[in-house]
């Protein structure tokens with residue numbers, strides 16, 4: 238997993254409620270069996286005027302009205318979003334696509350649960366700020382070309398220049414993983430003995446849960 | 454201390470708790486499909502890891518499979534690669550698989566229960582958000598991302614935090630023609646698509662107890678559309694009767710022992726939930742969505758709402774954008790909205806009971822002339838065979854429906870079954886997001902009866918007038 242400590246970057250505003258994962262990365266691109274290549278199809282239906290299937294190499298016209306295509310937001314690494322961002326399917330392709338496009342943090346009033354977890358597990362930082370703060374940020378981005386923010390994970394603060402614009406909280410365990418770039422599997426395998434103990438106890442209480450293992 | 458059903462399920466699966474409340478949670482069963490698993494298997498290979506408990510897994514291809522001419526294989530090369538990749542991975546890692554040609558193949562959330570592979574008291578995950586379906590069995594079941602799929606494969610555990618609990622009591626008796634789907638849509642309409650975020654929702658009350666397991670699965674299936682990762686229903690005789698004799702369910706003395714344990718999987722009478730809701734469903738009308746989020750729902754005797762009347766500016770914008778996408782005018786009666794396509798299927802409504810209910814409306818009638826396509830896609834091969842043995846396939850075919858082979862099909866249009874841009878569909882699936890059933894397609898979520906009635910009339914109608 239990619240480490241996350243501090244990110245200073247250009248902010249791109251996506252002013253829509255309930256942005257779902259079908260919109261973030263449409264289903265035809267989920268047929269890939271690898272983890273790479275999704276960035277080009279991030280927000281595909283909104284970003285391009287023509288639709289495409291995987292493997293299409295025809296050139297497509299970018300939709301000039303879609304915010305990510307506006308020259309002033311080119312190179313943005315912080316996505317400013319509205320409530321319930323990432324709702325819908327569990328596809329981890331959504332954070333993969335965002336990361337590959339260059340987004341490192343998303344600031345929103347709320348996130349859908351599965352998307353939130355998936356993001357944390359990929360080093361994409363979901364930052365929850367109060368609705369009123371997010372509203373203020375949308376206004377600031379609108380009027381300031383080149384508006385940047387700094388997300389400081391260690392301090393759990395969002396800064397505009399030196400000014401603190403908001404504070405957020407991430408579970409300490411998750412924060413440690415992000416700061417150190419640790420993944421869950423490595424950590425969990427260190428608990429192998431505890432897992433075996435649990436299984437032994439559980440096998441006594443609920444043997445039917447292990448019946449299939451014996452059939453092999 | 455009195456516990457909710459969720460607390461009981463959670464507490465019995467904690468391997469270790471960390472100081473910040475994060476728990477190492479043991480997972481009893483993982484269901485696997487072709488779309489969200491390849492990168493997980495690759496991760497295992499790269500790290501030279503095996504599966505912790507291969508037999509705790511069950512895999513089936515569903516999202517990409519064609520629903521006709523299967524004997525010719527999968528025409529789309531990218532879909533074929535994904536399905537073949539699943540087959541190879543399962544063979545290499547020893548994961549039990551029902552391949553496409555197996556009679557037991559179907560949508561993962563239909564197959565699991567049908568096989569008795571999803572039992573009360575289990576923790577169950579799958580790389581698919583509609584895993585919430587399986588909470589109907591008093592199991593803690595929810596969707597995970599691919600990193601977590603890999604983690605369960607490698608360790609049989611996940612690192613999770615406890616959810617908050619919500620109980621939604623649905624009381625009263627449903628009118629004929631009104632179903633679990635309508636209850637689910639009404640609950641989402643009341644809670645909003647984010648109302649359940651951070652919660653596990655237990656569905657309780659007389660209207661839930663009266664449901665079959667199929668109906669309870671429909672209800673829990675859509676818990677995720679209210680933002681809740683997990684839906685739950687307590688164990689009762691209906692649960693046990695459904696499971697008895699299923700291939701993966703325990704038998705003999707083990708069954709009796711299991712039943713004794715399962716009987717305790719109910720919320721204690723004085724258990725406290727973080728939130729309680731109540732809905733009387735006796736007067737509930739069939740529901741139909743008008744927008745691009747499942748919360749944008751009205752009763753069939755209602756009209757397309759006017760965004761101007763919406764006080765919250767963000768919601769006003771959302772509804773305005775949705776009506777533009779859906780090409781609907783405020784004030785239009787829902788019964789005046791014509792349709793082009795009908796889709797009956799999906800993990801929400803692709804079970805035998807759903808097909809029976811739709812067939813009852815269709816029997817002896819014809820699909821309206823202007824309806825371009827009407828599809829029935831059974832949720833699994835076993836559902837298909839059971840429906841055929843009752844003659845339901847004939848009922849549908851004679852009315853002008855296509856009778857297909859099982860899979861996700863037009864629920865998300867990853868295979869060849871999809872809407873053309875601008876087409877309007879009465880669909881029994883669970884998501885009406887922009888482009889969900891095909892780029893530019895317009896989806897209205899309804900029950901199987903309502904979809905069948907719309908197919909016959911060529912526009913939405915109140916199925917209560919037909920049954």
Ligand code: SF4
Pocket residue numbers: 515516560561562581583799800801860861864865882883
């Ligand atoms: S039927 Fe639809 S919702 Fe269900 S698993 Fe398949 S794609 Fe997902």
